Amino acid sequence: MFAARNGWVVAVLAPLALVVGERAAQAAEPWDLKPNAHRWQDRFGRVVQDVCPAGEGGARCFLHWIVQPYSNVTAGSGALGADGIAAAYGITASTPGSGGAIVATVLAHGNSTALSDVQAYRMNYGLPTITGCTGTLPTPGQSPPCLAVINQNGASSPLPADDPGWASESSLDIEMISATCPDCNIVIVETNDESTVNLNAGVNQAAAIPGVVAINNSYGGPEGAGDGANTAYTHAGILVVASAGDQDYMDEGYNNPPSPITPSYPASDSHVLSVGGTILKQLQGGKRGYVELVWNEGVVNTSNGLQATGTGSGCSSQFAQPAWQSAVTFGKCSMRADNDVSAAGDFINQLGSSTGIALYCGACGGGGHFTAVFGTSASGPMVAGMFARLNLATKIANDPGWVYRNAQSFYDVTVGGNDSASTDCGTIMCTADCGWDGPTGVGTPSVADLLNAEADAGTNPNPPCTPQCKSGTCGGSSSGSSSGSSSGGSGSGSGSGGGSSSGSSSGSTGDDSGSGSDASIPTGDDASADAAVEGGSGDGGANNATGKSSGCGCYAVSSDSAANGALFVLSMAGVVLVSRRRKQR
Numbered sequence: 001m002f003a004a005r006n007g008w009v010v011a012v013l014a015p016l017a018l019v020v021g022e023r024a025a026q027a028a029e030p031w032d033l034k035p036n037a038h039r040w041q042d043r044f045g046r047v048v049q050d051v052c053p054a055g056e057g058g059a060r061c062f063l064h065w066i067v068q069p070y071s072n073v074t075a076g077s078g079a080l081g082a083d084g085i086a087a088a089y090g091i092t093a094s095t096p097g098s099g100g101a102i103v104a105t106v107l108a109h110g111n112s113t114a115l116s117d118v119q120a121y122r123m124n125y126g127l128p129t130i131t132g133c134t135g136t137l138p139t140p141g142q143s144p145p146c147l148a149v150i151n152q153n154g155a156s157s158p159l160p161a162d163d164p165g166w167a168s169e170s171s172l173d174i175e176m177i178s179a180t181c182p183d184c185n186i187v188i189v190e191t192n193d194e195s196t197v198n199l200n201a202g203v204n205q206a207a208a209i210p211g212v213v214a215i216n217n218s219y220g221g222p223e224g225a226g227d228g229a230n231t232a233y234t235h236a237g238i239l240v241v242a243s244a245g246d247q248d249y250m251d252e253g254y255n256n257p258p259s260p261i262t263p264s265y266p267a268s269d270s271h272v273l274s275v276g277g278t279i280l281k282q283l284q285g286g287k288r289g290y291v292e293l294v295w296n297e298g299v300v301n302t303s304n305g306l307q308a309t310g311t312g313s314g315c316s317s318q319f320a321q322p323a324w325q326s327a328v329t330f331g332k333c334s335m336r337a338d339n340d341v342s343a344a345g346d347f348i349n350q351l352g353s354s355t356g357i358a359l360y361c362g363a364c365g366g367g368g369h370f371t372a373v374f375g376t377s378a379s380g381p382m383v384a385g386m387f388a389r390l391n392l393a394t395k396i397a398n399d400p401g402w403v404y405r406n407a408q409s410f411y412d413v414t415v416g417g418n419d420s421a422s423t424d425c426g427t428i429m430c431t432a433d434c435g436w437d438g439p440t441g442v443g444t445p446s447v448a449d450l451l452n453a454e455a456d457a458g459t460n461p462n463p464p465c466t467p468q469c470k471s472g473t474c475g476g477s478s479s480g481s482s483s484g485s486s487s488g489g490s491g492s493g494s495g496s497g498g499g500s501s502s503g504s505s506s507g508s509t510g511d512d513s514g515s516g517s518d519a520s521i522p523t524g525d526d527a528s529a530d531a532a533v534e535g536g537s538g539d540g541g542a543n544n545a546t547g548k549s550s551g552c553g554c555y556a557v558s559s560d561s562a563a564n565g566a567l568f569v570l571s572m573a574g575v576v577l578v579s580r581r582r583k584q585r
Contacts, residue, residue, distance in 0.1 A: 033164040033363075039067065042309070043298045044354035051165040051373070052219075058194030059108070059219040061169040062246045063377040064309075066356045079358035079372045080280065080347035082125035082179035085382060088280055088290045088344065089180070090447040091389075097183040100141035101388045104187040104206035105177065105216040105381060108194035109163035111170035113362025115147050118186075120368060121175045121360040127182045138185035140211030145185045147174065152191040152201040154208065160190050167363035172373060173218055173381045175359060180385030187212070194219065200232035207235040213393040214239040216384040217272075218377035220264035220312075222251060227265050228318035234271040239393040242267040243380035244276045244339050245312025248296075249419045249430040249438065252308070263314025263338050270319040273396065273403070274338040275383045276440050277311035277345025277376040278413055284350050294416025294432050294439040295345040295376075308420040311345060311376055313338045313438035315429060324401030328436050331427035340403055342413065342440035343382040346374040386445050403442060406453040407435065410443030 039049040047068040052061040086092070111117075115132050122130060133146035136156050151159055174186050187209055191202040199219070206215045215238060233240050245251060245264030252261060267274040277295040297309035315333035322336060330337040349355050356372035364371050387393045396402050403410075418439045419430035429438040436442050 109166040110160040111167035176381035177385040181389035223262035223265040239397040243376035276339035276342035280344035339441040343379040407442040409449035413440040
């Protein structure tokens with residue numbers, strides 16, 4: 001069940017340099033329309049605010065406005081747009097479309113500017129035009145795609161009154177679906193409010209749409225007694241996606257100790273694909289050009305207790321461990337464990353500026369404009385759109401274990417944690433690791449690999465990492481080299497699966513350097529961090545690679561340019577965060 005929760009604050013740990021976006025001279029801002037919304041300063045020095053403030057009752061949406069310095073931005077401000085999302089996850093012009101699949105998203109309250117918002121977003125990023133549906137609903141395979149808006153009873157009128165916070169959430173959902181599946185038809189189901197009964201009605205209505213393949217839910221609240229018997233999120237053959245929440249492991253970011261300590265629901269439902277959030281960092285080079293770590297905004301001790309912001313994860317008290325999770329070790333959790341997969345919840349551009357995710361929003365005042373946001377509300381619809389586009393939604397709905405069996409088709413996130421507000425976890429449930437972990441699941445989608453996942457099953461030369469590999473207890477080793485010609489940087493390093501390694505990376509086009517050992521893997525806000533460097537040497541550019549591995553696939557040598565391939569370092573708020581990537585396609 002959903003319940004109102006306390007507000008929360010995040011302290012400034014150490015700001016990064018930020019690039020100020022343009023402001024509209026007379027534009028009213030969304031935060032001006034939410035005078036009671038909680039506002040704080042995050043560790044990047046940004047002034048941020050809840051989109052759906054605590055205290056409104058029912059579920060919260062998992063979205064936050066960046067009040068300063070990105071209150072009103074141009075699309076070129078460096079915020080993550082549709083082009084960056086496509087580049088980060090391997091969506092190209094040759095990636096097949098969905099064939100007009102239908103994706104629904106369920107929101108509370110109304111959004112009268114939904115169509116004009118998504119049209120402006122798509123026009124800005126060169127995506128195909130989307131129109132308003134001529135009938136109440138789109139038909140499967142309809143092209144060009146259309147957007148329909150219905151109420152929780154399935155009718156196109158009357159629609160609920162607008163709410164600037166939930167309307168922002170609504171526009172974000174359909175823009176993230178558009179970014180990852182431009183030819184998908186989209187249906188917004190608007191419920192009367194954010195109460196459990198009405199959101200349940202909205203999800204059931206979405207499932208009744210003929211031909212719908214996926215339903216996105218970018219909201220949640222504390223898991224409660226009776227949720228295990230709720231069937232609103234159980235629909236055979238339809239992929240139901242839920243964002244994991246923005247309040248850390250077991251929702252402890254709200255307060256410490258919070259009451260109750262639970263994962264976010266409906267993400268904890270065993271019939272739902274739970275999506276965590278990452279910080280996506282753009283690199284100056286490398287084959288993929290991006291790296292990801294657990295999204296975590298840190299913690300502060302306030303008069304209300306310890307409060308924090310970061311991706312949700314947790315162990316359900318209401319849902320038994322599904323059979324498709326039985327092959328994964330979850331530490332002390334013997335019930336349904338979050339998350340299954342993840343995607344970007346925040347963004348740092350290649351200049352090191354924490355610019356967030358671009359949103360075009362009419363409810364944000366001033367007649368509509370781009371603003372910047374962050375939260376797992378962006379992660380969920382990105383994934384829903386990608387799986388719909390790849391025609392995987394129905395497959396995963398009928399067989400959620402498919403994601404786990406094809407973990408090699410996801411970018412493994414191995415750095416960071418979301419246990420800022422307490423010390424009662426300290427396991428894979430709240431700390432990123434090789435292979436599955438609570439904050440990021442099996443990882444973030446690699447579209448090219450997912451297209452060929454079944455053909456590659458069991459033959460991937462770089463199999464999923466294991467926690468044993470990362471801790472150095474498996475005794476394996478790896479070595480390799482890469483070479484090429486480019487004006488890029490150069491780097492060298494060596495390492496083994498036995499538990500320690502060192503190396504360095506530098507170059508004229510790279511911004512990453514660092515060294516360390518396996519003994520200390522960063523989590524959360526660690527002041528310093530060490531990580532292993534995979535063996536390899538060469539200069540950046542051509543990405544020709546040879547390598548061998550024994551014992552642990554996670555130590556196979558990457559084929560990226562040495563300036564970025566072997567070692568990723570994020571210098572964030574005075575924190576050095578180092579990440580290794582499993583898949584480099």
